Amino acid sequence: MKPVNVFLSGLGCWLPTAYAASEAAAAGLYDATVFAESRLRGVLVAGPESPPEMAVRAARTALARTPGGAAAIGALLHGSTFYQGPEMWSPSAYIMRELGITGAGGTEIRNGCNSMLTGIELAAGLLSHQPPGRPDILLTTADNFNSPLFDRWDSGPMGVIAADAASAVVISPAAGFARVDAVVSRIYPEFEAMARGDEPLFPPTGSTGRRIDTVGRARQFNERVREIGGMSVADGIAKACSETALAAVDEAGIGVGDLRWVLVPNGDEATTRNCMMDPLGLDISRSQWEFGCGIGHASSSDQFIAVDHLLRTGQLDAGDHLLLFGGAPGWSAVAVVLTITELPLWT
Numbered sequence: 001m002k003p004v005n006v007f008l009s010g011l012g013c014w015l016p017t018a019y020a021a022s023e024a025a026a027a028g029l030y031d032a033t034v035f036a037e038s039r040l041r042g043v044l045v046a047g048p049e050s051p052p053e054m055a056v057r058a059a060r061t062a063l064a065r066t067p068g069g070a071a072a073i074g075a076l077l078h079g080s081t082f083y084q085g086p087e088m089w090s091p092s093a094y095i096m097r098e099l100g101i102t103g104a105g106g107t108e109i110r111n112g113c114n115s116m117l118t119g120i121e122l123a124a125g126l127l128s129h130q131p132p133g134r135p136d137i138l139l140t141t142a143d144n145f146n147s148p149l150f151d152r153w154d155s156g157p158m159g160v161i162a163a164d165a166a167s168a169v170v171i172s173p174a175a176g177f178a179r180v181d182a183v184v185s186r187i188y189p190e191f192e193a194m195a196r197g198d199e200p201l202f203p204p205t206g207s208t209g210r211r212i213d214t215v216g217r218a219r220q221f222n223e224r225v226r227e228i229g230g231m232s233v234a235d236g237i238a239k240a241c242s243e244t245a246l247a248a249v250d251e252a253g254i255g256v257g258d259l260r261w262v263l264v265p266n267g268d269e270a271t272t273r274n275c276m277m278d279p280l281g282l283d284i285s286r287s288q289w290e291f292g293c294g295i296g297h298a299s300s301s302d303q304f305i306a307v308d309h310l311l312r313t314g315q316l317d318a319g320d321h322l323l324l325f326g327g328a329p330g331w332s333a334v335a336v337v338l339t340i341t342e343l344p345l346w347t
Helices: 021-026 032-038 051-064 091-099 112-129 189-195 214-224 233-252 269-280 299-312
Strands: 007-014 018-020 042-044 073-079 105-109 136-143 165-172 178-187 259-263 321-328 332-340
Touching: 007 051, 007 299, 018 021, 021 032, 021 042, 051 073, 051 091, 051 136, 051 165, 073 091, 073 112, 091 105, 105 112, 112 136, 112 165, 112 178, 112 299, 112 321, 112 332, 136 299, 165 299, 178 233, 189 214, 189 233, 233 269, 233 321, 233 332, 259 269, 259 299, 299 321
Parallel strands: 073 105, 073 136, 259 321
Antiparallel strands: 007 165, 007 178, 018 042, 136 165, 178 332, 321 332
């Protein structure tokens, strides 16, 4: 997709305090060998805040940074990965009520760690259909992984540790600090079972009180499936990531060398290199891997926390191109190319 007149006009993040990875390793929470090899410095860990409350905090910042504020929002799309609150309940409606957004539409996006990037894709298609006087769309996401059913310190491949955070973006058809130049999303269903393993489809894991073991599921899949399409599972995933990213760069009409930054889910250096930077032929220094090592994998907020950080620390200029990439169970791959149009006053 090559959107026309789709801009990011507001951005907000809410980040809890980081828990030092060294302390987690000393306490026996985090495998000492993995800690030494991953070079993870810290992981954002929230307290009793619910994800919708966290999303409201991030959204208030984003709305305060956009001209129209809450009154200009015609739809809200809330993305999530983990539990949001009571089952059979709407976090989107809660967020809208807390923000005072009325007369607008809204729904929840359940595309895992790609929910926000998927939100940009959906918003691009919805912008021309907003109600009169409400041209903007608000995207929110938040997750809090504190749960007896889930071990954040053993939640993914080396260096991928689940972190708590919230982010929000206002999408506008008029103007903004960044323009959306391309969106490419693809599903690679041959890897679907990697996040399912031997789990039954019914009853749902959470309803039975069983522990959510994402690492164990991936191990079960890898033991059964050695190759897909003539290559290892790891190489297959890396190919899915890089080819989706390259398609987005091509759709945007730029070259890989034109990218100022490549923002990917926060994980270990090897994964960042193998799945993205090496296939693109770019040095690891053009990613935000070093910054992400102090954050952890904050679900679908990673790329937007990085954009906020780059803006606030003066590491972006008008005209810079950014590639935002995400991967999620499915296997879902989404790549978005942004161009910075101006440096916002709030930086």
